Amino acid sequence: MKLPLSYYSNQDVLFLAQDLLGKVLFTEIDGNVTAGIIVETEAYFGVKDKASHAYGGRRTDRTETLYNHGGVSYVYLCYGIHHLFNVVTSVKDDPHAVLVRAIEPFMGKEIMELRRNMPASKAAISSGPGSAAKALGIDRSFNKKDLAGTEIWIEDHGIFYHPDEIMEGPRIGVAYAQEDALLPWRFFVKGNKYVSKPNKI
DNA sequence: CGTCGGATTATCT
Protein backbone atom coordinates (compact mmCIF):
# COMPACT_ATOMS: atom_id res chain seq x y z
CA MET A 1 0.00 0.00 0.00
CA LYS A 2 2.66 2.54 1.02
CA LEU A 3 4.48 3.73 -2.07
CA PRO A 4 8.12 2.54 -2.12
CA LEU A 5 10.98 5.00 -2.49
CA SER A 6 11.58 3.66 -5.99
CA TYR A 7 8.24 5.13 -7.06
CA TYR A 8 9.60 8.65 -6.56
CA SER A 9 12.83 8.12 -8.46
CA ASN A 10 10.97 8.21 -11.77
CA GLN A 11 12.65 11.00 -13.72
CA ASP A 12 9.47 12.04 -15.54
CA VAL A 13 7.93 14.59 -13.17
CA LEU A 14 5.06 15.28 -15.57
CA PHE A 15 4.08 11.62 -15.39
CA LEU A 16 4.33 11.54 -11.61
CA ALA A 17 2.28 14.72 -11.20
CA GLN A 18 -0.58 12.95 -12.99
CA ASP A 19 0.03 9.55 -11.42
CA LEU A 20 -0.17 11.03 -7.91
CA LEU A 21 -3.82 11.96 -8.54
CA GLY A 22 -5.83 9.37 -6.62
CA LYS A 23 -2.97 8.47 -4.29
CA VAL A 24 -3.61 9.04 -0.58
CA LEU A 25 -1.41 11.40 1.45
CA PHE A 26 -1.14 10.55 5.17
CA THR A 27 0.27 12.35 8.18
CA GLU A 28 0.52 11.20 11.77
CA ILE A 29 0.98 13.86 14.45
CA ASP A 30 0.85 12.95 18.16
CA GLY A 31 -1.00 9.76 17.28
CA ASN A 32 -3.57 11.57 15.15
CA VAL A 33 -3.72 10.15 11.63
CA THR A 34 -5.24 12.24 8.85
CA ALA A 35 -5.27 11.47 5.15
CA GLY A 36 -6.58 12.89 1.90
CA ILE A 37 -6.90 11.75 -1.69
CA ILE A 38 -4.72 13.89 -3.95
CA VAL A 39 -6.98 15.54 -6.53
CA GLU A 40 -4.85 18.43 -7.81
CA THR A 41 -1.10 18.76 -8.47
CA GLU A 42 1.44 20.90 -10.26
CA ALA A 43 4.76 19.79 -11.75
CA TYR A 44 7.90 21.87 -11.23
CA PHE A 45 10.47 20.94 -13.81
CA GLY A 46 13.79 21.37 -12.04
CA VAL A 47 16.57 23.61 -13.30
CA LYS A 48 14.87 24.39 -16.63
CA ASP A 49 11.63 25.75 -15.15
CA LYS A 50 11.50 29.48 -14.41
CA ALA A 51 8.71 28.83 -11.90
CA SER A 52 10.87 26.39 -9.92
CA HIS A 53 12.84 27.51 -6.90
CA ALA A 54 15.71 25.48 -8.39
CA TYR A 55 15.64 27.30 -11.74
CA GLY A 56 19.08 27.62 -13.26
CA GLY A 57 20.50 25.21 -10.71
CA ARG A 58 20.09 27.63 -7.85
CA ARG A 59 21.19 26.14 -4.53
CA THR A 60 20.37 27.87 -1.26
CA ASP A 61 19.57 26.64 2.23
CA ARG A 62 15.91 26.51 1.24
CA THR A 63 16.26 24.81 -2.15
CA GLU A 64 18.79 22.24 -0.96
CA THR A 65 15.87 19.95 -0.13
CA LEU A 66 14.93 19.79 -3.80
CA TYR A 67 18.31 18.28 -4.68
CA ASN A 68 17.69 15.20 -2.55
CA HIS A 69 16.80 11.89 -4.14
CA GLY A 70 13.08 11.52 -4.89
CA GLY A 71 10.84 10.54 -2.01
CA VAL A 72 11.36 13.36 0.47
CA SER A 73 9.00 16.24 1.25
CA TYR A 74 9.68 19.88 0.44
CA VAL A 75 7.70 22.27 2.61
CA TYR A 76 8.16 26.03 2.61
CA LEU A 77 6.32 29.11 3.75
CA CYS A 78 4.50 31.14 1.08
CA TYR A 79 3.27 34.72 1.45
CA GLY A 80 4.40 34.59 5.06
CA ILE A 81 1.36 32.55 6.08
CA HIS A 82 0.87 29.38 4.12
CA HIS A 83 2.84 26.15 4.19
CA LEU A 84 3.05 24.49 0.80
CA PHE A 85 3.80 20.76 0.51
CA ASN A 86 5.71 19.26 -2.40
CA VAL A 87 6.91 15.76 -3.26
CA VAL A 88 10.56 15.77 -4.37
CA THR A 89 10.98 13.42 -7.33
CA SER A 90 13.67 12.03 -9.64
CA VAL A 91 17.24 11.25 -8.65
CA LYS A 92 19.74 13.05 -6.43
CA ASP A 93 20.82 16.45 -7.81
CA ASP A 94 17.88 16.56 -10.27
CA PRO A 95 15.52 18.95 -8.42
CA HIS A 96 12.07 18.06 -9.76
CA ALA A 97 9.02 18.38 -7.53
CA VAL A 98 5.24 17.99 -7.48
CA LEU A 99 3.14 20.52 -5.55
CA VAL A 100 0.02 19.05 -3.93
CA ARG A 101 -2.66 21.70 -4.47
CA ALA A 102 -5.79 19.97 -3.15
CA ILE A 103 -6.92 16.83 -1.34
CA GLU A 104 -10.26 15.16 -0.71
CA PRO A 105 -10.58 14.33 3.03
CA PHE A 106 -10.22 10.56 3.45
CA MET A 107 -9.40 9.83 7.09
CA GLY A 108 -9.42 11.81 10.33
CA LYS A 109 -11.98 14.31 9.07
CA GLU A 110 -12.82 15.46 12.60
CA ILE A 111 -9.20 16.43 13.18
CA MET A 112 -9.11 18.32 9.90
CA GLU A 113 -12.24 20.18 10.94
CA LEU A 114 -10.53 21.32 14.13
CA ARG A 115 -7.39 22.39 12.29
CA ARG A 116 -9.37 24.32 9.69
CA ASN A 117 -12.26 25.43 11.92
CA MET A 118 -14.88 24.51 9.34
CA PRO A 119 -16.95 21.43 8.47
CA ALA A 120 -15.45 18.82 6.12
CA SER A 121 -18.55 19.24 3.96
CA LYS A 122 -17.08 22.57 2.88
CA ALA A 123 -14.78 22.20 -0.11
CA ALA A 124 -12.58 25.01 1.23
CA ILE A 125 -11.36 22.75 4.05
CA SER A 126 -8.65 21.31 1.80
CA SER A 127 -8.89 23.22 -1.49
CA GLY A 128 -5.70 25.02 -2.49
CA PRO A 129 -2.15 24.19 -1.44
CA GLY A 130 -2.13 26.24 1.77
CA SER A 131 -5.45 24.82 2.95
CA ALA A 132 -4.62 21.22 2.04
CA ALA A 133 -1.38 21.40 4.01
CA LYS A 134 -3.09 22.94 7.01
CA ALA A 135 -5.85 20.29 7.00
CA LEU A 136 -3.14 17.62 7.20
CA GLY A 137 -1.22 19.52 9.90
CA ILE A 138 1.79 20.06 7.65
CA ASP A 139 4.16 22.88 8.58
CA ARG A 140 7.84 23.59 8.05
CA SER A 141 8.83 20.87 10.51
CA PHE A 142 7.77 18.44 7.77
CA ASN A 143 10.44 19.71 5.39
CA LYS A 144 12.94 17.09 4.21
CA LYS A 145 11.00 14.16 5.68
CA ASP A 146 11.33 10.69 4.19
CA LEU A 147 8.02 9.86 2.47
CA ALA A 148 8.51 6.19 3.30
CA GLY A 149 8.68 7.06 6.99
CA THR A 150 6.12 7.21 9.80
CA GLU A 151 5.26 10.92 10.02
CA ILE A 152 4.20 11.54 6.44
CA TRP A 153 3.72 9.05 3.62
CA ILE A 154 1.65 8.25 0.53
CA GLU A 155 -0.38 5.09 -0.09
CA ASP A 156 -1.92 3.53 -3.18
CA HIS A 157 -5.54 2.57 -2.50
CA GLY A 158 -6.30 1.59 -6.08
CA ILE A 159 -8.18 4.81 -6.75
CA PHE A 160 -7.99 5.34 -10.48
CA TYR A 161 -9.16 8.19 -12.63
CA HIS A 162 -9.87 7.63 -16.30
CA PRO A 163 -7.67 9.79 -18.57
CA ASP A 164 -10.82 11.64 -19.62
CA GLU A 165 -11.29 12.70 -15.99
CA ILE A 166 -7.83 14.24 -15.67
CA MET A 167 -7.70 17.85 -16.77
CA GLU A 168 -4.62 19.96 -17.35
CA GLY A 169 -3.97 23.67 -17.53
CA PRO A 170 -1.51 26.44 -16.69
CA ARG A 171 -0.11 26.56 -13.18
CA ILE A 172 -1.48 29.04 -10.65
CA GLY A 173 0.32 32.07 -9.26
CA VAL A 174 3.47 31.80 -11.36
CA ALA A 175 3.04 34.78 -13.70
CA TYR A 176 6.60 35.83 -12.85
CA ALA A 177 7.86 32.75 -14.71
CA GLN A 178 7.16 34.45 -18.06
CA GLU A 179 6.73 31.93 -20.90
CA ASP A 180 6.94 29.00 -18.48
CA ALA A 181 3.79 30.27 -16.76
CA LEU A 182 1.80 29.14 -19.79
CA LEU A 183 2.91 25.49 -19.69
CA PRO A 184 -0.01 23.12 -18.91
CA TRP A 185 1.64 21.57 -15.88
CA ARG A 186 -1.29 21.73 -13.48
CA PHE A 187 -3.34 18.54 -13.27
CA PHE A 188 -6.66 17.99 -11.53
CA VAL A 189 -9.62 15.63 -11.32
CA LYS A 190 -12.52 16.86 -13.41
CA GLY A 191 -15.56 17.81 -11.36
CA ASN A 192 -14.00 17.09 -7.95
CA LYS A 193 -15.28 19.75 -5.60
CA TYR A 194 -12.04 20.04 -3.64
CA VAL A 195 -10.09 21.19 -6.69
CA SER A 196 -9.11 24.84 -6.22
CA LYS A 197 -10.47 27.53 -8.45
CA PRO A 198 -10.16 28.07 -11.33
CA ASN A 199 -11.33 24.48 -11.86
CA LYS A 200 -11.67 24.88 -15.61
CA ILE A 201 -8.97 25.18 -18.24
C1' DC B 1 -22.54 35.50 -7.03
C1' DG B 2 -17.75 38.41 -8.14
C1' DT B 3 -13.96 41.41 -7.12
C1' DC B 4 -10.63 43.56 -3.94
C1' DG B 5 -6.99 44.02 -0.70
C1' DG B 6 -4.78 42.98 3.80
C1' DA B 7 -2.34 39.49 6.34
C1' DT B 8 2.51 38.04 7.75
C1' DT B 9 7.43 36.28 7.54
C1' DA B 10 11.27 33.28 5.54
C1' DT B 11 14.06 34.05 2.02
C1' DC B 12 16.84 36.36 -1.22
C1' DT B 13 19.00 40.80 -3.16
Next chain:
DNA sequence: GATAATCCGACGT
Protein backbone atom coordinates in the same frame (compact mmCIF):
# COMPACT_ATOMS: atom_id res chain seq x y z
C1' DG C 1 14.08 46.32 1.53
C1' DA C 2 11.21 43.55 -1.72
C1' DT C 3 9.14 39.58 -2.85
C1' DA C 4 6.20 35.44 -2.69
C1' DA C 5 3.90 28.17 -6.09
C1' DT C 6 -2.14 32.07 -1.07
C1' DC C 7 -6.27 32.65 1.69
C1' DC C 8 -10.22 34.74 3.43
C1' DG C 9 -13.22 38.29 4.95
C1' DA C 10 -15.44 42.48 3.32
C1' DC C 11 -18.04 44.61 0.35
C1' DG C 12 -20.98 45.46 -4.00
C1' DT C 13 -24.22 43.32 -7.29
